[in-house]
Amino acid sequence: MDQITNRAIIPPIDLKDGGLTVEGVSKSYEAKGDTTEVLRDISFSVGEGEILGIVGRSGCGKSTLLKLIAGLDRDFVGRITLDGEEVIGPGVERGVVFQEPRLFPWLTVEQNVAISIHETRMPSGEKQELVASNLALVGLAGFETKFPHQISGGMAQRAALARALTSRPSLLLLDEPFAALDALTKMQLQDEVIRIWQSRKMSIVLITHDIDEAIHLCDRVIVMSPRPGEIKSVSSVEIARPRPRIGAAADAIRSRLMSDLGLF
Amino acid sequence: MGLPITFLVLLTLGWEVMARRLANPLVPDVAEVATELVDIFASGMFFSHMTITLGRVALGFLVAFVVSLALGIFMGRNRYARQFFEPAILIGLTVPGLVWALLCVIWFGISLTTSTLAVALSLSPPLALSIAQGIKTVNADLQEITAVYRLSIWSRLRFLFLPTLTPFLLNGIRIGLSMGWKVIVLVEIFGLSSGVGYRLNTEYSAMNVAGVLAWTIGFAGVMALLEYGVIGGIERYVTRWRRVATV
Numbered sequence: 294m295d296q297i298t299n300r301a302i303i304p305p306i307d308l309k310d311g312g313l314t315v316e317g318v319s320k321s322y323e324a325k326g327d328t329t330e331v332l333r334d335i336s337f338s339v340g341e342g343e344i345l346g347i348v349g350r351s352g353c354g355k356s357t358l359l360k361l362i363a364g365l366d367r368d369f370v371g372r373i374t375l376d377g378e379e380v381i382g383p384g385v386e387r388g389v390v391f392q393e394p395r396l397f398p399w400l401t402v403e404q405n406v407a408i409s410i411h412e413t414r415m416p417s418g419e420k421q422e423l424v425a426s427n428l429a430l431v432g433l434a435g436f437e438t439k440f441p442h443q444i445s446g447g448m449a450q451r452a453a454l455a456r457a458l459t460s461r462p463s464l465l466l467l468d469e470p471f472a473a474l475d476a477l478t479k480m481q482l483q484d485e486v487i488r489i490w491q492s493r494k495m496s497i498v499l500i501t502h503d504i505d506e507a508i509h510l511c512d513r514v515i516v517m518s519p520r521p522g523e524i525k526s527v528s529s530v531e532i533a534r535p536r537p538r539i540g541a542a543a544d545a546i547r548s549r550l551m552s553d554l555g556l557f
Numbered sequence: 558m559g560l561p562i563t564f565l566v567l568l569t570l571g572w573e574v575m576a577r578r579l580a581n582p583l584v585p586d587v588a589e590v591a592t593e594l595v596d597i598f599a600s601g602m603f604f605s606h607m608t609i610t611l612g613r614v615a616l617g618f619l620v621a622f623v624v625s626l627a628l629g630i631f632m633g634r635n636r637y638a639r640q641f642f643e644p645a646i647l648i649g650l651t652v653p654g655l656v657w658a659l660l661c662v663i664w665f666g667i668s669l670t671t672s673t674l675a676v677a678l679s680l681s682p683p684l685a686l687s688i689a690q691g692i693k694t695v696n697a698d699l700q701e702i703t704a705v706y707r708l709s710i711w712s713r714l715r716f717l718f719l720p721t722l723t724p725f726l727l728n729g730i731r732i733g734l735s736m737g738w739k740v741i742v743l744v745e746i747f748g749l750s751s752g753v754g755y756r757l758n759t760e761y762s763a764m765n766v767a768g769v770l771a772w773t774i775g776f777a778g779v780m781a782l783l784e785y786g787v788i789g790g791i792e793r794y795v796t797r798w799r800r801v802a803t804v
């Protein structure tokens with residue numbers, strides 16, 4: 294009956310299973326002698342094939358944390374490991390989708406998607422097939438040769454998702470990927486992420502400030518409190534998929550998350 | 558299209574009127590210049606000397622392009638590099654092409670080194686400066702993407718830096734080429750025995766003003782073709798991804 298477990302720090306999930314572990318991660322920014330503590334002693338793990346949500350107010354350090362996991366910033370305290378190996382830089386086994394599509398405006402949709410496997414050794418025919426199949430997977434078949442300015446925001450975000458998926462990552466990092474989209478497109482894309490996750494079974498870290506999105510997509514949800522960013526609570530969402538967007542179970546978790554976020 | 562042609566027609570008419578009123582052998586009329594023009598084209602002389610001059614500029618340009626790209630990117634991304642090389646760029650921009658031409662002829666004599674170096678030296682400063690400024694406009698979000706997917710330095714150059722730099726490069730190339738032509742002609746006048754500059758010098762020594770004008774007109778024609786045809790064409794091709802406003 295206990296749908297929600299609430300622990301400040303959860304012990305790492307069995308390591309031989311692989312997955313992501315974040316242990317005692319703290320991060321400060323220094324600017325002109327001023328030190329801003331952004332993250333304090335963050336520890337959690339994401340099991341293989343698990344979807345972990347991180348919610349928190351704007352400015353609480355979510356994007357900073359994601360950047361550390363992505364390997365884009367190595368200046369931090371603590372340890373991050375993926376499938377047992379310490380993260381010391383970016384890697385194609387981690388796909389990233391940001392709030393903005395971040396497509397190269399001078400490359401076509403398929404050229405943009407191919408970027409993620411550009412440095413991978415593979416016959417070019419296989420690369421083309423991989424790009425085409427991932428474009429089809431996100432529903433962009435037929436838009437291969439369009440330039441980014443010729444497609445809508447939702448399609449651009451689909452292309453960004455296809456780019457992240459094409460390198461066949463074991464971990465997908467999503468930083469408020471649907472925040473800039475209209476409500477309908479957003480729901481559509483959320484359901485597509487679930488569909489893709491069900492066929493690929495990669496781990497996902499989803500950063501969002503949308504509580505409903507977290508409840509709809511995630512197996513567990515971490516709530517972060519700001520200044521400095523700390524883990525306030527961890528909640529499991531034990532609702533069978535396909536999940537209804539409304540219902541008593543979702544309501545219970547929503548009110549719990551809202552109180553953890555300091556909203557009533 | 559109509560207006561530029563009108564201008565050229567008026568210029569020709571004006572010249573003709575002036576030539577007739579002055580009636581001076583040093584100011585040939587349009588027919589004389591035209592005859593000379595037809596002559597140098599028909600004899601194949603124009604083509605062979607123009608090709609030599611173009612080849613020299615192309616070689617100097619290639620050297621300048623590689624050097625400026627490396628230097629410009631280095632300066633654009635490193636504060637100390639910028640401070641260190643800034644005086645060199647400023648000096649380079651100030652020294653007249655004439656001086657580069659003279660010095661190169663004195664030091665390297667009649668050789669390919671002279672023409673290549675003189676063109677490269679006058680072209681590099683504006684090109685490097687333009688590239689250094691362009692580098693600052695590289696999108697940080699896209700740079701993160703190149704890091705996420707571990708693109709090699711060459712791929713970053715190809716997918717991020719060069720496309721970002723394109724307008725700056727084209728601008729630098731335009732300024733650089735307009736300077737390059739002047740320098741190469743000077744080098745050819747001073748020290749070489751072929752090329753458009755050499756022919757101009759020969760006609761000048763013979764006091765053949767119609768010849769000087771014919772070579773100048775032919776040369777300017779080729780330049781205009783390069784500027785509007787080739788560089789303009791490249792520009793249209795490499796910026797085809799741009800959204801065009803419909804209002």
Ligand SMILES: Nc1ncnc2c1ncn2[C@@H]1O[C@H](COP(=O)(O)OP(=O)(O)O)[C@@H](O)[C@H]1O
Nearest residue numbers: 322324329331350351352353354355356357358
């Ligand atoms: N490069 C940086 N230098 C200094 N401070 C930064 C930098 N990036 C982010 N910050 C600060 O760190 C805090 C967390 O930022 P961020 O991780 O982007 O938050 P979120 O994604 O949760 O909105 C903010 O207060 C922000 O001002």
Ligand SMILES: [Mg+2]
Nearest residue numbers: 355356357469
């Ligand atoms: Mg953020």
